[in-house]
Amino acid sequence: MTRPSWEQYFMSIAAQVATRSTCLRRQVGCVIVLEKRIVSTGYNGAPSGLLHCAEVGCLRESKKVASGERHELCRGLHAEQNAIIQAAMHGTAVRGSNIFSTHKPCILCMKMLINAGVGCVYYREGYEDQLADEIAREADMALECLPEEEE
Numbered sequence: 001m002t003r004p005s006w007e008q009y010f011m012s013i014a015a016q017v018a019t020r021s022t023c024l025r026r027q028v029g030c031v032i033v034l035e036k037r038i039v040s041t042g043y044n045g046a047p048s049g050l051l052h053c054a055e056v057g058c059l060r061e062s063k064k065v066a067s068g069e070r071h072e073l074c075r076g077l078h079a080e081q082n083a084i085i086q087a088a089m090h091g092t093a094v095r096g097s098n099i100f101s102t103h104k105p106c107i108l109c110m111k112m113l114i115n116a117g118v119g120c121v122y123y124r125e126g127y128e129d130q131l132a133d134e135i136a137r138e139a140d141m142a143l144e145c146l147p148e149e150e151e
Contacts, residue, residue, distance in 0.1 A: 006036060007122055010100040011146050015124070017041045018102045022052035023076050024061065026103065030079035032087060032118070034097040040090075042082030046075050068129055071108055080109035084116050094118060104143065107132040114139045122146050 004012065010031050018029030022045030032040040046052050053076065059065075060074055077085070080101060087094050095117030099105075104123040105113060110132040113121065120142040136143050 007100070007144075007146055008149065010038070011102075011122060011124060013038065013041075014100040014102050017043050018079070019043075021045055021079070022054060024053045024058045025067070028079040028101065028103045030083040030099055030101040032083050032094050032097050032099050034094065039092045039094060039097065040083045040087035042077075042079045042084070042086055044076050044079045044082070047077060050075065068106065068127070071106065078106065078109050079103075080105050080113060084112055098122065100146075103127050104129070104145075105132060107135070110136055110141075114141060120144065124148055 010033050014029040014031045016029065017031060018027045021027035021029065021043045026044070028044045030042045031038055060070070063073060065073055080099065083099070084094065097118055098120040099113065099118055100122045102123070103125045104127040105121060106127060106129050114135065118141065121136070122144050124146055126145065133143070
């Protein structure tokens, strides 16, 4: 039996978290890890208590908004945002943590992760956002792609 590395282990949990997503476009999961301990998780979807996109439709689809543009035209929160919010709601600091996300964070999430003190972002799938990459470099935040391993 071969044990997964810590990075593979946490990324597989992020992929499982993504299965809770209520977004019609992209299912994203995020796990915040501090000292090899999961402190928070998040997935993308509508705020708690609100109708899901599957019930009311996707505003971005109906307006034909391209991926990566006009983030404000969405009723959902991103997985990284939800993970930070969940940590805050439970009084858990995330400074010095790493995140494992099924997708590379957008500019909005990258700014939040920088201010939250996250040290490294591990992601499985790319997300084209040049400004997010630029500010991550400027903040000395490591970005590491962990592609899905073949069975």
